[in-house]
Amino acid sequence: MHDDVIDIRLLEAFSAVMSAGSITAAARLLGRSQPVVTRQIQDLETDVGYLLFARNGPRIAPTPKGVLFHAEVERLLLGLRHIRARATAIGAGALPVLSLAAISALAAGVVPAALAAMSGDLLPRQVHVQSLSAENVVQSVLAQSADFGLASLPIQHPGLDVQWVCEVPCVACVAADHPLAKKKVIRLKDLGGRRLLTMANPYRLRRRVDEALERAGVRPQEVIETNASLNAVAMARQSLGVAIVEPVLTSHLEMTGIVTRKLDVAIPFLFAAITPAGRELTPTVAALNAALRAAASLMPGARLHDGAAAFAEAAGEAVQVERTA
Structure with missing residues (x-):
């Protein structure tokens, strides 16, 4: 990176292009001309020292480095928006x-x-x-x-x-017409040969689920992984399998077409x-x-x-x- 400080307008232009999918659409969002946004993206790439977008005629697509950089830029811009909001609140005595x-x-x-x-x-x-x-x-x-x-x-x-x-102990979620819905408590052994709906991150809840299944000697027939328990519950509603999730959503939100059952083994x-x-x-x-x-x-x-x-x-x-x- 050539300078210690990057012009915030360059980061705003980059964020807008990533969101809108094109320089033309980003220019409209920002109220800037297309040549200005094009130059700002080029200046930003010069500053960081690598390409943020791959060009194919008028079309652009983020490079792998551009995708990673975008996550950092969004965190920074969100923080700046919060600072502006806080400054306004302080000025208004709110x-x-x-x-x-x-x-x-x-x-x-x-x-x-x-x-x-x-x-x-x-x-x-x-x-x-x-x-x-x-x-x-x-x-x-x-x-x-x-x-x-x-x-x-x-x-x-x-x-x-x-x-x-x-x-809090995890629960099992199944469709209301699923055979396991008739049980008051679902045993881990009941999951053998069935499709499991579970979290993808191996370092958090997924690790505890896998360890519990291994101790019980249970191997699901198939697994669908997701990064959000709401996705797992939604898939269970469609009879895609049995979701083992934290009971947060089922405790606080009304879930139609789905039943929640205790597990015979505590998975915290x-x-x-x-x-x-x-x-x-x-x-x-x-x-x-x-x-x-x-x-x-x-x-x-x-x-x-x-x-x-x-x-x-x-x-x-x-x-x-x-x-x-």
């Missing part, structure tokens, strides 16, 4: 903007219930809720582009304060509430923390632990903590 990052299941399940339970005088006029992967939730909180985060374990980073950890799903290390909670963030904790405790079998448990679990240690719920 409550600060609240920014929350969470994995998709928690963003759709626990977060809405918590926000609805917060007192109106503590809920800012502007609230940003992002649905991200667990890894990106952590990065958003570390960068302080998010005031609060909810991410699945393992989590271990000195730049984070863990407010609390929730442990653990997630943590995280904030930037050493940052005192504002009244708004403290109220959000309490509301999220209360919403999480409503899930069947949920147990709340103090924050230290997150680091012990992330290190692979046996977590033995007193129930604090």
Whole structure:
């Protein structure tokens, strides 16, 4: 990279082209001329030292490096938008903007219930809720582009304060007309020879599911992997298989055409509430923390632990903590 600082207008042009799919459409979005956007993309490529787009006549497509760079640019631009919103709120004497990052299941399940339970005088006029992967939730909180985060374990980073950890047993979701829907408890052995719908990330919940199946001597006939439990539940509704998921969505959202059953073996799903290390909670963030904790405790079998448990679990240690719920 030739300069220490990249012109923000170049990054905006790059983001617009990635979103719109062409320089012409990006120029319309930005209110700039096409030659200006073309030059800005070229200047950005000169700055970073590699091609961001492959050209084929009038058509362009992001290069592999361009795709990776886009993820970084989007995080930066989102942070800048939050700064602008916070500056406006401060100038108007209003409550600060609240920014929350969470994995998709928690963003759709626990977060809405918590926000609805917060007192109106503590809920800012502007609230940003992002649905991200667990890894990106952590990065958003570390960068302080998010005031609060909810991410699945393992989590271990000195730049984070863990407010609390929730442990809840996974459930099985099947279509209402599935043969296993008649059972009150689904045994892991019932999954032998069936198609399993499960998470793709091998370092989080998927690892616990695979270990439980291995201990039970069960081998599914087929597996469909996904990065979001909502996808797994939706596929189960279409009779594509049995979904083993955290009970967040089924506890907080009405699910039609699907039934939820306990498993005969406890497969724990653990997630943590995280904030930037050493940052005192504002009244708004403290109220959000309490509301999220209360919403999480409503899930069947949920147990709340103090924050230290997150680091012990992330290190692979046996977590033995007193129930604090």
